[in-house]
Amino acid sequence: xxxxxxxxxxxxxxxxxxxxxxxxxxxxxxxxxxxxxxxxxxxxxxxxxxxxxxxxxxxxxxxxxxxxxxxxxxxxxxxxxxxxxxxxxxxxxxxxxxxxxxxxxxxxxxxxxxxxxxxxxxxxxxxxxxxxxxxxxxx
Numbered sequence: 158x159x160x161x162x163x164x165x166x167x168x169x170x171x172x173x174x175x176x177x178x179x180x181x182x183x184x185x186x187x188x189x190x191x192x193x194x195x196x197x198x199x200x201x202x203x204x205x206x207x208x209x210x211x212x213x214x215x216x217x218x219x220x221x222x223x224x225x226x227x228x229x230x231x232x233x234x235x236x237x238x239x240x241x242x243x244x245x246x247x248x249x250x251x252x253x254x255x256x257x258x259x260x261x262x263x264x265x266x267x268x269x270x271x272x273x274x275x276x277x278x279x280x281x282x283x284x285x286x287x288x289x290x291x292x293x294x295x296x
Contacts, residue, residue, distance in 0.1 A: 161195050165211055167221065167237040174242050175219065182235055183210040184228060199231040204239060206283060208291055220245040222291045224284060248292040257285035
């Protein structure tokens with residue numbers, strides 16, 4: 158592998174989503190955004206919820222929704238072990254819209270209905286909004 162390239166793998170507990178050479182990885186950690194470039198020092202970070210963007214050879218860019226897991230780089234090898242990860246073209250927009258509406262309804266009822274877990278509803282809304290935003294970039 159060339160010194161100016163990264164060998165990038167993205168895997169979840171159920172499947173390998175992506176494997177290719179690239180020139181950069183931009184993602185969301187629990188502390189904020191990060192970018193990995195060739196010859197980065199060895200490093201490991203916990204992933205947060207948000208966009209994961211991989212720039213490949215040429216002008217190719219691949220985007221994902223990722224939530225949780227870890228990212229590690231060592232000797233130009235990047236391994237992303239994500240709890241949840243979907244390519245932007247695989248996001249089910251209808252399902253995300255339904256999840257958004259359910260979460261909004263739960264949050265609206267939350268103060269009057271103590272059986273509703275507000276933190277869970279907020280997290281669900283956040284996931285749905287990220288998915289919709291990332292899927293919208295395809296348009």
